[in-house]
Amino acid sequence: MKGLTNFFVKVAQKYLPDAFLFAILLTVIAFLMALGLTGKSVVEILTAWGGGLWGLLAFSMQMTLILVTGHAMASSPAVKGALRALASVPKTPVAGLMMTAFVAAVASWINWGFGLVVGALLAREVAKRVRGVDYPMLVAAAYSGFVVWHGGISGSIPLAIASKGHIVEKLIGVVPVSRTIFSGWNLAISWAMIIALPVLFYFMGRKKDNVVQVDPALLEDEVPTPPPATRTPATALENSWIVTLVTAGLGFAYLVWHFATKGFDLNLNIVITIFLFVGLLLHWRPIAYVRAVEQAIKGAGGIALQFPLYGGIQGIMIGTGLAGIIANWFISFSNQTTFPLFTFISGGVINFFVPSGGGQWAVQGPINIPAGAALGVDPSVVAMSIAYGDQWTNMVQPFWALPLLGIAKLGIRDIMGYCMMTLLVSGVIMGLGLLLFV
Secondary structure, three states: OOOHHHHHHHHHHHOOOOOHHHHHHHHHHHHHHHHHHHOHHHHHHHHHHHHHOOHHHHHHHHHHHHHHHHHHHHHHHHHHHHHHHHHOOOOOHHHHHHHHHHHHHHHHOOHHHHHHHHHHHHHHHHHHHHOOOOOOHHHHHHHHHHHHHHHOOOOOHHHHHHOOOOOHHHHHOOHHHHHOOOOOHHHHHHHHHHHHHHHHHHHOOOEEEEEEEEHHHHHHHOOOOOEEEEEEEOHHHHHOOOHHHHHHHHHHHHHHHHHHOOOOOOOOOHHHHHHHHHHHHHHHHHHHHHHHHHHHHHHHHHOHHHHHHHHHHHHHHHHHOOHHHHHHHHOOOOOOOOOOHHHHHHHHHHHHHHHOOHHHHHHHHHHHHHHHHHHHHOOOHHHHHHHHHHHHHHHHHHHHHHHHHHHHHOOHHHHHHHHHHHHHHHHHHHHHHHHHOO
């Protein structure tokens, strides 16, 4: 375990480029694959790429707001105190790694955006309080929790097929979450991974060589205090707790209505709404929250720079039919027993180029669902196999790590070697689970 971990860490440090260069490399690979496999001309592929560049604009803004509102909320005295209390529980580096992995995984199972933010913030606090903990490994433990998100209650694919009007409703109808998220086999696989992650980081973390510690001062976000201002009507509004209560009250009233009418629909916009108004309330004065947001926005540069490239890659994969070719190739040598496993693997491959659960479902759902039906495979199993593939290779795909890394103040090569170990262990658990339990 120690030797394999060190090998992956050295490879990542030496050969893995910055996440922006990684996205450029994926763009070139997708372009060449489309040119060689789809029969499309260079102009057609270029058009698909250009048409997709801005296809993730709305999602990019959502990811930016997840990072900013989550970070700003965490900078409030109350949340800082709670995180400090939790981070004070582990007394050894290994215990810190194990707790961070477990808490991040449970939080991601509840909601993926919540899990990314909570994991990153907890890792920062543990690093400040546990002497001798390896900070890159600690952040990798936080990100590794994300490997369970699509089997959890915010999984976009199981929630999609549980809603009327989804893209394959005519083939399978509406599939309740009791057959996907809350099925016995999915709970067994998901919680096996949640339990396995702390164990994995126990073995990786004990007797760790070349520990990379971080100066706690570097993890503090100091919000500058403005000079005293003459009290005017404007400054009175900026510091008014009444403005905070009225604004937060409107937000909470909407949240109550949302959950009362739609059940536990914890989608991405609702998570941002919770972070926004809870953060405002915790900072108490409007101007204090403004300064916290200004500080938090500094970590969002990677999202703004890289997401257009991933939009272009997704445009190539969908617009040229390349994703369908990959999916059909795996289908061609599957049978009833192996179909879920090969759907999972194909989902993992496609996820490199379409790192969005909704986008991946749009690509694979109309292909894999009919193929699975022809082989007699339950559509709920097919859907979750795609979902597992999506969450699996997130461990070596920088797309989803960007908000977490922005909070943690690290680069992708710092954590990817450790995440490779998570990829291997989670792949075995999900692969065996699909072969043995469904």
